[in-house]
Each structure stands twice: as structure tokens, then as C-alpha cells.
Amino acid sequence: MKLKILFALFVAIFCNGYLHAQSTDKILFHPTFGKSALHLDDSCYTKDSIYFSQLKLYISGVEFLNKDSIVWKEANSYHLLDASDEKSLYILVNSPSDLKFTKIKFNLGIDSITNVSGAMGGDLDPTKGMYWTWQSGYINLKLEGKSKLCKTRNNEFQFHLGGYQNADNALQTIILNVSENKNIDILIDIEKMLAAIDLSEQNQIMSPGKEAVLLSEKFSKIFSIQKQ
Amino acid sequence: MSNKSIIIVLIGLFIASFSIKNEYIFIVPKNWPKPHYDFTKNILSENKIELGRKLFYDPILSRDNKISCASCHSQFTAFTHVDHALSHGIEDKIGTRNSPALMNLAWHKSFMWDGAINHLDMQALAPMSNPLEMDNKIGRVVASLQQTILYPKLYQIAFGDSIITGEHTLKAISQFMLTLISANSKYDSVMRKQIEFTVQEKNGFELFQKHCGSCHKQPLFTNLEFENDGLPVEKTLNDYGRMNITKDAKDSLLFKVPTLRNIEFSYPYMHDGRFKKLSEVMNHYASGIQQSKTLSKQLQKKIVLTSNEKADIIAFLLTLSDKEFLFNPKYGFRN
Numbered sequence: 278m279k280l281k282i283l284f285a286l287f288v289a290i291f292c293n294g295y296l297h298a299q300s301t302d303k304i305l306f307h308p309t310f311g312k313s314a315l316h317l318d319d320s321c322y323t324k325d326s327i328y329f330s331q332l333k334l335y336i337s338g339v340e341f342l343n344k345d346s347i348v349w350k351e352a353n354s355y356h357l358l359d360a361s362d363e364k365s366l367y368i369l370v371n372s373p374s375d376l377k378f379t380k381i382k383f384n385l386g387i388d389s390i391t392n393v394s395g396a397m398g399g400d401l402d403p404t405k406g407m408y409w410t411w412q413s414g415y416i417n418l419k420l421e422g423k424s425k426l427c428k429t430r431n432n433e434f435q436f437h438l439g440g441y442q443n444a445d446n447a448l449q450t451i452i453l454n455v456s457e458n459k460n461i462d463i464l465i466d467i468e469k470m471l472a473a474i475d476l477s478e479q480n481q482i483m484s485p486g487k488e489a490v491l492l493s494e495k496f497s498k499i500f501s502i503q504k505q
Numbered sequence: 506m507s508n509k510s511i512i513i514v515l516i517g518l519f520i521a522s523f524s525i526k527n528e529y530i531f532i533v534p535k536n537w538p539k540p541h542y543d544f545t546k547n548i549l550s551e552n553k554i555e556l557g558r559k560l561f562y563d564p565i566l567s568r569d570n571k572i573s574c575a576s577c578h579s580q581f582t583a584f585t586h587v588d589h590a591l592s593h594g595i596e597d598k599i600g601t602r603n604s605p606a607l608m609n610l611a612w613h614k615s616f617m618w619d620g621a622i623n624h625l626d627m628q629a630l631a632p633m634s635n636p637l638e639m640d641n642k643i644g645r646v647v648a649s650l651q652q653t654i655l656y657p658k659l660y661q662i663a664f665g666d667s668i669i670t671g672e673h674t675l676k677a678i679s680q681f682m683l684t685l686i687s688a689n690s691k692y693d694s695v696m697r698k699q700i701e702f703t704v705q706e707k708n709g710f711e712l713f714q715k716h717c718g719s720c721h722k723q724p725l726f727t728n729l730e731f732e733n734d735g736l737p738v739e740k741t742l743n744d745y746g747r748m749n750i751t752k753d754a755k756d757s758l759l760f761k762v763p764t765l766r767n768i769e770f771s772y773p774y775m776h777d778g779r780f781k782k783l784s785e786v787m788n789h790y791a792s793g794i795q796q797s798k799t800l801s802k803q804l805q806k807k808i809v810l811t812s813n814e815k816a817d818i819i820a821f822l823l824t825l826s827d828k829e830f831l832f833n834p835k836y837g838f839r840n
Contacts, residue, residue, distance in 0.1 A: 398672040
């Protein structure tokens with residue numbers, strides 16, 4: 278008797294899942310330097326012999342829009358992308374398979390409410406190294422490396438961008454047009470970033486403030502959809 | 506009763522006793538405001554508090570396994586650093602500020618003398634990572650806790666997961682700190698009309714309300730705001746307080762108003778521990794106030810106090826000592 282009920286329940290759950298089939302599309306992020314994939318540590322990029330040792334950034338609040346209305350919103354949407362960890366570079370999407378959308382919208386960084394809500398887990402866990410310790414707040418983005426242009430110790434540059442309070446709020450919203458497609462491939466072109474700043478002048482930003490906001494705005498412009 | 510039903514009753518009792526023991530009810534003292542801490546995001550339980558207490562007393566949090574939170578926040582001095590003007594950390598390194606007394610933290614909106622920390626949960630990260638304090642990293646702390654025999658078990662009991670995370674570690678430490686409530690001093694008994702002040706204490710209380718009460722506001726004895734109480738800048742430290750965080754000149758020399766509960770035991774005083782005795786503090790307010798653009802308005806007019814009146818205020822301040830808090834074994838070190 279009991280077994281039968283269990284079986285019926287199982288069938289019901291299974292059918293339910295089947296009827297509301299969800300596509301598990303992926304949003305894939307591709308860190309690049311111009312036309313080539315971004316490598317950390319070993320590779321040197323010709324222009325000014327640049328090396329990269331770290332690229333980590335938070336993507337949050339992922340939404341799909343049809344024209345201008347939101348048609349899907351990821352729940353609990355916080356993702357730490359780490360250029361050195363392939364697995365971290367894609368987001369599985371469980372939106373309905375027949376969903377029509379023309380745009381993807383997401384934030385670069387962590388919103389101010391999350392910033393003041395205490396300890397969190399998962400990608401937001403402070404052990405991920407993306408939280409300032411001497412002053413509360415998430416680090417939205419870390420880019421570190423070396424360039425001959427930097428007259429610093431070991432020619433190093435370090436950008437730790439973040440800040441959530443008032444004028445120091447560094448959160449950026451990014452909207453990209455997408456053609457209907459199974460996977461969405463998003464390029465993050467660091468070369469564009471370096472073209473927008475002068476490394477000999479600007480090579481260390483480690484705390485919230487005007488500079489961090491300006492640089493975050495520049496970072497928000499290096500995201501683009503990969504043309505098929 | 507059959508054997509079977511006895512077993513069922515026993516099991517029921519067991520489960521009930523477990524859940525009763527594990528539940529922790531946070532009691533807001535009578536006539537106190539609502540706490541600021543959002544308990545719904547970190548529901549208190551006896552097991553989590555107990556884990557937090559263990560972590561608070563365990564030097565495993567520091568790089569060299571020698572400094573615990575309690576090294577700078579010991580119970581018998583209302584959880585501040587006894588006798589040190591500036592805190593004293595790893596390898597005898599001296600910090601840049603005096604460690605504040607810890608109590609009634611559930612009501613606080615921000616932490617540190619300059620409010621650098623925005624949430625109690627995130628507070629422990631600061632000393633763990635400070636090279637002059639514990640000089641460690643939360644990632645390493647979590648890894649070393651995971652390698653012990655004891656901690657994975659305690660995390661399993663507390664959080665239902667033996668995999669140790671930064672989130673659970675910080676939340677457990679918060680839980681312990683949230684239970685540090687001091688609300689049972691002579692002053693509190695007087696307010697509850699159980700006993701009475703002496704004539705001197707009563708006079709001191711009236712003077713206190715007039716001159717000090719707006720910043721050191723009852724019942725917490727802090728308004729939890731940032732104020733400039735007229736201390737001249739210490740030239741070796743050049744600490745401008747709140748302005749370090751907001752970068753706004755209006756916040757120059759503003760510091761978080763400290764509680765005065767248990768002030769008898771939490772010397773030395775002020776953010777840099779410049780005063781050893783309450784009489785020095787009284788002399789500061791009566792004749793040491795340094796005028797400046799950001800001096801809080803309550804102190805812009807000179808406070809005139811006779812030496813008897815100063816003594817009366819001190820007599821009142823001593824009624825804020827809460828022996829039950831200072832010696833409560835619940836808050837202490839246990840093995």
C-alpha cells in the first residue's frame with residue numbers, strides 16, 4: 278500500500294518536472310585580451326609587456342528583458358567569476374524554454390543592501406577573498422598583474438574596486454542585446470580596459486572612493502556579446 | 506502502558522528536551538529600545554552561542570596560535586583590554602587604538618571607534634586580518650578549524666553541517682557577542698525602584714543627565730552616534746576618527762560615543778586610552794575641551810563643575826557597574 282502511494286507521488290513529481298520543462302541554457306563569460314583568451318601568470322601580452330595574475334569579479338542580479346520589461350529574474354543571483362577557475366565562468370539558467378527575450382541585464386558588483394546585511398554564504402562567503410576586512414564592504418572586482426609602465430614595486434598594478442555608500446557606490450548595471458540563442462556568450466575584454474586608463478599614472482586602487490567609481494564605470498564598458 | 510508506548514514517550518521527551526535546550530530567547534531588558542541586530546538572519550540557538558563562545562576564547566584564530574579575541578577583550582574588564590592604552594596584539598605589536606568594552610552590541614548600528622564596520626557579523630574579520638592583531642586570514646582560519654577533531658563536530662551540532670564556512674564562523678561569533686548583555690547594575694535596580702541611590706549618587710545622576718546624558722544616553726549610556734567631545738589630537742597617532750571612513754571634513758575628530766556601563770572596570774579611557782582615571786575624564790570635560798569646527802554643540806558652552814560635583818558624577822558612574830555581567834560564568838572561558 279505504502280509503496281503504491283510512494284510510486285504515485287514519484288510519478289506525479291516526475292511528470293510535473295517534465296511538463297514545466299526548463300531549458301538549462303548557460304551564460305558563459307570569456308575573459309579576453311583583445312582577440313585572444315586571457316591567461317593568468319605565464320603569458321605576456323605584447324603591448325607594454327603586461328602580465329595578469331588575478332581577475333575576479335562579482336556578477337549579480339541577472340535578468341532577461343523582452344524589449345524593456347523583465348521576463349525572468351534569477352533568484353539569489355550572486356556569482357563570483359574567477360578567470361583562473363573555468364567552472365566559475367558560467368551561470369546555468371533555468372528559465373522556461375519558450376521564453377522570448379531580447380536583452381540580458383546584470384550588475385557588476387554587489388548591491389548596497391547585501392553589503393550591509395552581515396555574513397553570507399556561497400559565493401558571498403568572506404573566505405572567497407572578496408571582502409574588505411578593515412572597513413566593511415564587498416570588493417566588486419579584483420584585477421592584478423604587472424606592467425613595465427608601473428613604477429611600483431615589481432611593476433605591479435592592483436585594482437580592488439568596490440564601495441556601496443552614497444557617492445562611493447561603485448555598482449554598475451550592464452544591459453546587452455542578445456539574439457535568441459541557446460547559450461549567451463559574453464566577452465570581458467581587458468585590453469579595452471587598459472586602453473581606457475594610463476597604467477603609469479593609475480596602478481593602485483584598493484579602497485572605495487571617487488577613483489574606484491570612475492574605474493568601475495570604465496570596467497562596465499568592456500562587456501559585449503560574442504558574435505556568432 | 507506497553508513497552509512500545511513508553512519508548513515513544515521517551516523519544517518524544519528526548520526530542521522536546523533537545524529543542525528546548527537549543528532554543529535561545531533573546532530578552533530585551535524592560536524599557537529598553539528594540540535591538541538593531543536582525544535576528545531573523547541569524548537565529549539564536551544555545552549550540553551556536555556555545556560554538557561562538559569557544560571561538561571567542563580560542564587563539565586558533567590568530568596566525569601564531571597565541572591571540573584570541575579575549576586577549577584584548579577580557580570579561581573581568583567588561584571585555585576590554587586591561588591596562589593597555591593601545592591594544593596589544595600578535596608578537597607584542599601595539600595597535601593604534603584602545604579596545605572598546607563589549608556589551609549590549611545587539612543595539613549598535615556600526616562598530617569600531619570610527620564606524621568602519623557596518624554589521625556585527627563582519628567585525629571579527631577586522632582583528633583576524635589586522636597584521637598588528639591576529640595577522641591571519643578568514644580562509645586560513647576556516648581551514649585550520651576544519652583540521653581539528655573538535656570543531657567539525659561543533660559546527661555539525663550548531664549548523665547541521667560539519668563543513669566549516671566563513672559565514673557560519675562569523676555568525677557563531679556574533680551570536681556569542683549578542684548575548685553579552687549588561688543591564689543589572691545598581692542604576693538599573695534604582696530604575697526598577699528596588700533600591701535607592703545615596704544622596705551623592707542622586708546628585709551625580711542629576712548632573713550627569715544635564716551635562717552628559719545627550720551623548721551617553723540612557724539606558725545604553727551611548728546615543729550610538731559619532732561626536733567630537735573636545736579631545737585634542739594625539740600628535741603621535743593623528744587619528745581623525747570618523748573622517749577616516751567618510752573622508753568628509755564635517756566628520757573630523759568624531760568618534761563613536763562609548764557606553765559608560767561598567768566604566769569602573771574598562772580603564773584606560775578614550776579611543777587612545779589617554780586617561781587612566783575617571784577624575785582625569787572629569788577634568789577634561791570641565792576644563793580640557795578643545796574648541797574646533799566639529800566640536801559637538803553640547804560641549805561648546807563650558808561645563809562648570811565644582812570638585813564636589815565632579816566627585817558626585819563619578820559616584821554615579823560607579824553605580825553602572827554590573828557584577829553579574831562581569832562574573833557571569835556563561836560569558837567566561839570554559840574548556
